[in-house]
Amino acid sequence: MAETTEKKYITNEDLRKHNKSGDLWIAIQGKVYNVSDWIKTHPGGDTVILNLVGQDVTDAFIAFHPGTAWHHLDNLFTGYYLRDFEVSEVSRDYRRMAAEFRKLGLFDNKGHVTLYTVAFIAAMFAGVLYGVLCCTSVIVHQIAAALLGLLWIQSAYIGHDSGHYVIMANDWYNRIAQIVSGNCLTGISIAWWKWTHNAHHLACNSLDYDPDIQHMPVFAISTKFFNSMTSRFYDRKLDFDPVARFLISYQHWTYYPVMCFGRINLFIQTLLLLFSKRKVPDRALNFAGILVFWTWFPLLVSCLPSWTERFFFVFTAFTVTALQHIQFTLNHFAADVYVGPPTGNDWFEKQAAGTIDITCTSYMDWFYGGLQFQLEHHLFPRLPRCHLRKVAPVVKELCKKHNLPYRSLSWWDANVLTIDILKKAAYQARDAANPVVKNLVWEALNTHG
Structure with a gap:
């Protein structure tokens, strides 16, 4: 009978120590990855990784990466898991929403x-x-x-x-x-x-x-x-x-x-x-x-x-x-501001606080380029603009559920x-x-x- 390999764990405090050049770790869904070398060739640049290094970055990873990116993580896995890994209710709902949009094919359907x-x-x-x-x-x-x-x-x-x-x-x-x-x-x-x-x-x-x-x-x-x-x-x-x-x-x-x-x-x-x-x-x-x-x-x-x-x-x-x-x-x-680096455990909250949508009729969407739905775009930057108006009511309801700001103002x-x-x-x-x-x-x- 094959021997079961026992999982190795570290804490969030241990993870935070790996935040220096040559020793850069992140966590995604409780698994810990070493990105010290990957940062040099990361398509999104080094800044985005450096700002979140030493943290769980699951929500940001989901927002910026296609499903195929998950396969590349195996080569970066340290063998460690987070012992005190927790997910907030807001993050759970955000991840469910992203998964549902993916099942509906919204990320793949580019429209015309x-x-x-x-x-x-x-x-x-x-x-x-x-x-x-x-x-x-x-x-x-x-x-x-x-x-x-x-x-x-x-x-x-x-x-x-x-x-x-x-x-x-x-x-x-x-x-x-x-x-x-x-x-x-x-x-x-x-x-x-x-x-x-x-x-x-x-x-x-x-x-x-x-x-x-x-x-x-x-x-x-x-x-x-x-x-x-x-x-x-x-x-x-x-x-x-x-x-x-x-x-x-x-x-x-x-x-x-x-x-x-x-x-x-x-x-x-x-x-x-x-x-x-x-x-x-x-x-x-x-x-x-x-x-x-x-x-x-x-x-x-x-x-x-x-x-x-x-x-x-x-x-x-x-x-x-x-x-x-x-x-x-x-x-x-005119949105909320803060001082300090971004954190990985309040992705949805920070995007909701820092953005303001512009209300317009659908025939003006071409003029605003979809960016009148600023919160929707910030939450799902990989979502083609033709779907932003469709998902806006869902995002609004989630903000209401968690008592987060959803501001949509006229241009004036x-x-x-x-x-x-x-x-x-x-x-x-x-x-x-x-x-x-x-x-x-x-x-x-x-x-x-």
């Missing part, structure tokens, strides 16, 4: 949204080319600029969806879609987006870990930024110096104008990453895509008859894309609430009693529009 969007983008691009190259009317040129801005918005949604691998089953096709929709059409590196966006999803609305709400010195959505906290994502101090105090004091007035020029900052962020010493996946491919953008876009603008028209063409296109920048901030600026109300948050922080920034550090060096290039 991407096909329609790509056709729409192609039609708009043809319209832009016709308006600029074949017409002499200033009004037509402005319409073409507005179309270009709308094209950038829709192309960014394709880049976002392909970045989450929810538009095609083949990874290589998804990567091509990422480069074309992101780098080639919008001039924003998909490598930069994935680097910051994965960290944002994991540490949603953590003041010091979520790069998407670290906008010092231009914006501060919380007075906690007045303590000059350190960004754990950028490993840089966010100084609340006199320059930051001045800018933040008027942030409720500058919010919309800054959004109109936020795209410039994204261009800069792209170049800073691609020229940095960081390990950048597909760096050459990302460079090639950026070169494509900076070839066709300047050439298109140069075809306009005067510098005045060229300026207003670019300005109009940027202003239209400001709608998307505003939408992204509406989803998070979300704007009012966001401006109110900015205004309150602005008034407190003006308070002379708040200390200001003496260092005037500030990292404006590391804000995000």
Whole structure:
């Protein structure tokens, strides 16, 4: 008779000790895995693992990975199990919900949204080319600029969806879609987006870990930024110096104008990453895509008859894309924030607290790219956008069951609430009693529009 191997156990306290470079352990459903080497080739980057290392990460793993990923865990298994492994009622319900969606085939059924969007983008691009190259009317040129801005918005949604691998089953096709929709059409590196966006999803609305709400010195959505906290994502101090105090004091007035020029900052962020010493996946491919953008876009603008028209063409296109920048901030600026790293045992709670949905009719879903269902997307980032409206009532009921926030506001109300948050922080920034550090060096290039 074969001898039964006795299971080996460690405690959560023991697991937390394995959180240093070269000794990185995580737990998934009570089994402990060594990811010290895997982190170097992890498709989602090292940041997401480093932020949760030494913890049980079951919910985050379920959210980000397809069913096939479970098979890769066997090679990382340490042989240990968690002795004090517990699952909260919220997590149980979340996992049941994810399993039910998987049984229904929602993660695999991509729908035809991407096909329609790509056709729409192609039609708009043809319209832009016709308006600029074949017409002499200033009004037509402005319409073409507005179309270009709308094209950038829709192309960014394709880049976002392909970045989450929810538009095609083949990874290589998804990567091509990422480069074309992101780098080639919008001039924003998909490598930069994935680097910051994965960290944002994991540490949603953590003041010091979520790069998407670290906008010092231009914006501060919380007075906690007045303590000059350190960004754990950028490993840089966010100084609340006199320059930051001045800018933040008027942030409720500058919010919309800054959004109109936020795209410039994204261009800069792209170049800073691609020229940095960081390990950048597909760096050459990302460079090639950026070169494509900076070839066709300047050439298109140069075809306009005067510098005045060229300026207003670019300005109009940027202003239209400001709608998307505003939408992204509406989803998070007025939500709950916290300080510190994300934790693995309150995944659902943190996502519910840190997000705000935008209420709209179904025929406007194309405009918002599915991201009006921000909580649903954060809970299930691999869920194709065509299913987000379907699952929203189920998510809402689960939030109600566990007394968690489920906020869905109209576009207008979300704007009012966001401006109110900015205004309150602005008034407190003006308070002379708040200390200001003496260092005037500030990292404006590391804000995000």
